[in-house]
Amino acid sequence: MAAALTLHPVRHALPADEDELGELDRSAWSTLHAVLPKPQPPYAPFFGERHRPQDFLVADAATESGGTRIAGYIRLVPPTPLACTAHVRQIQGLVVAGWARRAGVGRTLLRAAFAEARRQGANRMTLRVLGHNAPAQALYASEGFAVEGVLRGELFLEGRYVDDVLMGRPLTP
Template sequence: MLHAVTIRAAVPADGVPLAELDRRIWSPLHAVSPRPRPPYRPLFDATHPPRQHLIAELDGRIAGYIRVVPPTPLASNAHVRQIQGLAVDNWARGRGVARALLRSAMDASRRQGAVRITLRVLSHNVPARALYASEGFAVEGVLPGEFLLEGEYIDDVLMGRSLAGLTP
């Protein structure tokens, strides 16, 4: 039986389970840093606090998370939010978790006064790019060969969308 995805704010105790999730799903499809190695650290630290994260739960288990932040500390950029991480556990894929997280992040950003949201995605991550496009994100720029991953140069794709018209 399928259950609805629930979204909640992250709490400090989520740091270790989210770091474990990141290690389980690591892939060069979406990761630009090397595979995590011990000693492992919790996901949260001084620059990545819980308040920047939303958690998806499915069947009472953490299924994924999204991290959304102001892209800079500048007042002139305060109307924008940037997605700097979206992860879904392998067992929860194909159940609407990423879409629910993305929509919740857009709604929360709009409630915070943002009128625009952006993200960066690797060009070879076709499933993620399709999800973002289906939610109204458009390609706004490409950084050719920005990352060297497993011997191949991969473009970094900048995507964004307006938050106008979303209901809080």
């Protein structure tokens, strides 16, 4: 476990968080979870038409100087615009800053996402994770997700085929 962090209550992202979230996203890029190439300057805006601030939950950690710093984020959205999936929310991104890893930030964000999804009327949560990302799969499994499907060799990344693992869980108490 990393050194203890003081986390503030998880909150929705604000437009003013764009630069810090963009930097966090770029600094956390890894072949362990990325399906897109490593971002290169000039960087695209973090927020956009399909990536709205209200779709992101943010975990802030206290700094030694008394301020706050974003320790991680989770993106929570409906999986499709169809009415027949209105009861489902999908995690489409979970990032924890390197300095905040192994301190419970990911778990805190997941649990906040469950509460937010329930608040939005959802009763099911899904996600997709790369087959070689064992740490993420273990975290998700420990929070009640089960593997519901595997698309074998679905992605070709860094010169090799990688499975796309579909996971889900109910949101009932």
